[in-house]
Amino acid sequence: MALVSIRSVxxxxxxxxxxxxxxxxxxxxxxxxVFVGPSGCGKTTTLRMVAGLESIxxxxxxxxxxxxxxxxxxxxxxxxxxxxxALYPHMSVFHNMAFGLKMRKFEKPEIDKRVRNAAAxxxxxxxxxxxxxxxxxxxxxxxxxxxxxxRHPQVFLFDEPLSNLDAKLRxxxxxxxxxxxxxxxxxAIYVTHDQVxxxxxxxxxxxMKDGIxxxxxxxxxxxxxxxxxxxxxFIGSPAMNFADVTLAExxxxxxxxxxxxxxxxxxxxxxxxxxxxxxHATLGIRPEDIHLAGPTDPTDLCFxxxxxxxxxxxxxxxxxxxxxxxxxxxxVDPTLRLKVHDRLxxxxxxxRLHLFDAGSEAAI
Amino acid sequence: MAVTAVSGSVARPIPRLRRMEDExxxxxxLLVPTAVLLGLFIAYPFVEGVLLSLNSTxxxxxxxxxxxxxxxxxxxxxxxxxxxWNTFWYTGVTTxxxxxxxxxxxxxxxxxxxxxxxxxxxxxxxxxxxxxxxxFAWKWMFDPTFSVINWTLFQLxxxxxxxxxxxxxxxxxxxxIIVNVWRGVPFFAISLLAxxxxxxxxxxxxxxxxxxxxxxxxxxxxxxxxxxxxxxxVLFSVIQTFADFQLVYVMTGGGPANATHLFATYAxxxxxxxxxxxxxxxxxxxxxxxxxxxxxxxxxxxxxxxTR
Numbered sequence: 001m002a003l004v005s006i007r008s009v010x011x012x013x014x015x016x017x018x019x020x021x022x023x024x025x026x027x028x029x030x031x032x033x034v035f036v037g038p039s040g041c042g043k044t045t046t047l048r049m050v051a052g053l054e055s056i057x058x059x060x061x062x063x064x065x066x067x068x069x070x071x072x073x074x075x076x077x078x079x080x081x082x083x084x085x086a087l088y089p090h091m092s093v094f095h096n097m098a099f100g101l102k103m104r105k106f107e108k109p110e111i112d113k114r115v116r117n118a119a120a121x122x123x124x125x126x127x128x129x130x131x132x133x134x135x136x137x138x139x140x141x142x143x144x145x146x147x148x149x150x151r152h153p154q155v156f157l158f159d160e161p162l163s164n165l166d167a168k169l170r171x172x173x174x175x176x177x178x179x180x181x182x183x184x185x186x187x188a189i190y191v192t193h194d195q196v197x198x199x200x201x202x203x204x205x206x207x208m209k210d211g212i213x214x215x216x217x218x219x220x221x222x223x224x225x226x227x228x229x230x231x232x233x234f235i236g237s238p239a240m241n242f243a244d245v246t247l248a249e250x251x252x253x254x255x256x257x258x259x260x261x262x263x264x265x266x267x268x269x270x271x272x273x274x275x276x277x278x279x280h281a282t283l284g285i286r287p288e289d290i291h292l293a294g295p296t297d298p299t300d301l302c303f304x305x306x307x308x309x310x311x312x313x314x315x316x317x318x319x320x321x322x323x324x325x326x327x328x329x330x331x332v333d334p335t336l337r338l339k340v341h342d343r344l345x346x347x348x349x350x351x352r353l354h355l356f357d358a359g360s361e362a363a364i
Numbered sequence: 365m366a367v368t369a370v371s372g373s374v375a376r377p378i379p380r381l382r383r384m385e386d387e388x389x390x391x392x393x394l395l396v397p398t399a400v401l402l403g404l405f406i407a408y409p410f411v412e413g414v415l416l417s418l419n420s421t422x423x424x425x426x427x428x429x430x431x432x433x434x435x436x437x438x439x440x441x442x443x444x445x446x447x448x449w450n451t452f453w454y455t456g457v458t459t460x461x462x463x464x465x466x467x468x469x470x471x472x473x474x475x476x477x478x479x480x481x482x483x484x485x486x487x488x489x490x491x492x493x494x495x496x497x498x499x500f501a502w503k504w505m506f507d508p509t510f511s512v513i514n515w516t517l518f519q520l521x522x523x524x525x526x527x528x529x530x531x532x533x534x535x536x537x538x539x540x541i542i543v544n545v546w547r548g549v550p551f552f553a554i555s556l557l558a559x560x561x562x563x564x565x566x567x568x569x570x571x572x573x574x575x576x577x578x579x580x581x582x583x584x585x586x587x588x589x590x591x592x593x594x595x596x597x598v599l600f601s602v603i604q605t606f607a608d609f610q611l612v613y614v615m616t617g618g619g620p621a622n623a624t625h626l627f628a629t630y631a632x633x634x635x636x637x638x639x640x641x642x643x644x645x646x647x648x649x650x651x652x653x654x655x656x657x658x659x660x661x662x663x664x665x666x667x668x669x670x671t672r
Contacts, residue, residue, distance in 0.1 A: 074577075086569065103571075
């Protein structure tokens with residue numbers, strides 16, 4: 001059993017910087033959990049507290065059934081992969097991978113077996129005699145992974161392990177990490193600022209901001225039902241459109257109104273927004289949920305927009321449009337022939353509309 | 365040049381600036397200042413020194429060629445033998461202590477604490493003060509009658525009699541070693557600190573997670589990575605200490621009874637003090653093969669460490 005429980009954990013640096021605020025979450029056995037958020041959100045600090053590299057100001061961290069608050073890193077049965085690999089430059093690949101086992105006084109044959117095994121999994125058998133500086137970025141990354149694997153730890157900790165790789169290699173390693181996790185089944189906590197990595201790797205994802213957990217959930221859950229405006233804007237690319245609107249009731253229907261925009265709020269959200277007549281709110285809709293209006297689209301979901309920028313991506317066209325004093329990005333059919341300053345009628349997918357409170361930014 | 369040849373016209377003298385475009389000329393021109401300086405201030409005195417040691421020159425008397433007679437005489441000189449032993453002992457003991465203390469200080473200074481910058485600057489003080497001045501201060505501190513060290517030891521009840529620090533041959537050597545260590549530790553500490561700061565803290569963390577205890581982290585990670593810097597620092601220090609002069613000259617003048625002479629101070633006493641210029645030259649030249657050997661061995665070692 002290797003579940004990791006983080007219970008009301010706080011981290012305060014030098015008595016005034018509150019880096020992690022009352023974080024509570026459970027990482028289940030064999031789960032691949034991703035912490036994602038902008039820099040300075042406390043995700044790395046939380047990971048380092050789990051690793052034992054950072055002390056806990058208050059709260060408890062459990063690995064399995066053991067409270068590890070005061071255990072040194074070596075006694076926590078974890079392995080960590082660092083952003084800059086942190087390979088020992090004076091040791092060969094073999095000794096880099098063997099170091100942890102040597103420190104734990106494993107027998108030589110066992111060390112040899114485990115290192116060669118891990119090297120085979122990672123495809124680096126031919127590099128065992130090399131020094132880290134003779135390796136490419138991707139190879140170093142594999143060695144760093146190998147050093148973690150040989151230990152057979154209860155938990156893997158990853159601190160932005162792919163951020164130093166070029167874009168193509170990053171995608172490739174992402175896939176390999178996913179396969180590796182499926183093969184080993186070890187509980188993993190993975191920190192990244194890249195929401196694509198979070199969405200593709202995570203069984204579940206923790207979105208953090210300013211030291212506070214914003215939402216914990218499966219990737220699609222975060223995408224479909226973000227808990228607040230921050231999560232909505234952070235997950236998904238291109239990012240969700242937001243427009244400041246005023247809510248108004250008329251004709252027995254709730255409307256979101258802004259200059260050049262009057263959208264009828266569909267039933268479910270309208271019910272939750274009951275009693276907010278006249279209130280300010282933020283309307284959210286993802287670019288992929290806006291399309292060119294056709295004859296079947298109800299008029300209360302349509303709006304007129306002027307094209308400002310056209311980004312032709314081949315698989316889609318990303319349009320930057322202006323609607324009154326709001327801006328909307330729409331992802332539309334790549335076969336359309338459009339020009340800048342064209343005026344279009346666009347429509348929103350009613351099932352994919354989001355509404356956020358103007359003050360708390362929580363989803364309505 | 366090729367252009368003039370092809371056009372078939374009479375070869376004109378090449379203007380001086382054009383000549384500089386030829387890399388051989390440029391290289392020569394750039395090397396001249398260095399070569400002149402090295403020749404004038406290093407090669408020439410060295411050759412003169414060698415010639416002097418093969419002569420029988422004294423102050424005021426132009427000598428004649430005597431071959432290796434001076435070296436033979438010096439070899440059978442008991443004071444010379446003492447100073448050879450002293451020099452090795454002095455260099456060996458001080459280097460060990462300077463390295464150990466310097467490394468310890470460097471590791472302490474590599475931590476984060478309030479007033480770090482100030483302490484680091486403070487550490488350098490013994491290194492900055494002119495050696496002659498600080499050595500005079502130490503000489504007073506070691507004075508048997510007015511010594512602050514004796515006074516302190518007496519007040520604390522460790523001694524009942526005055527210790528004659530600089531009057532006893534063994535104690536005098538120990539005193540000199542203490543002062544040299546005091547003066548040399550800052551150089552080691554600051555240089556090693558600079559070396560430590562090039563080692564990524566992530567490596568320590570990785571080793572901690574790998575299960576290495578603090579001592580193992582030092583031995584398996586910090587020390588091997590610091591070794592190239594350490595070797596360079598030790599090399600510089602050994603050369604300087606081996607040829608040290610000021611400290612012994614000021615503290616004891618080589619005494620008591622010639623017990624604390626080093627190569628340099630004995631060469632000075634013989635050559636300048638006594639006026640036997642050629643014998644003094646022979647003594648200081650005797651230092652050369654030892655130093656040369658030390659430097660070669662260490663440079664080879666540094667190269668090995670850096671390429672592995």
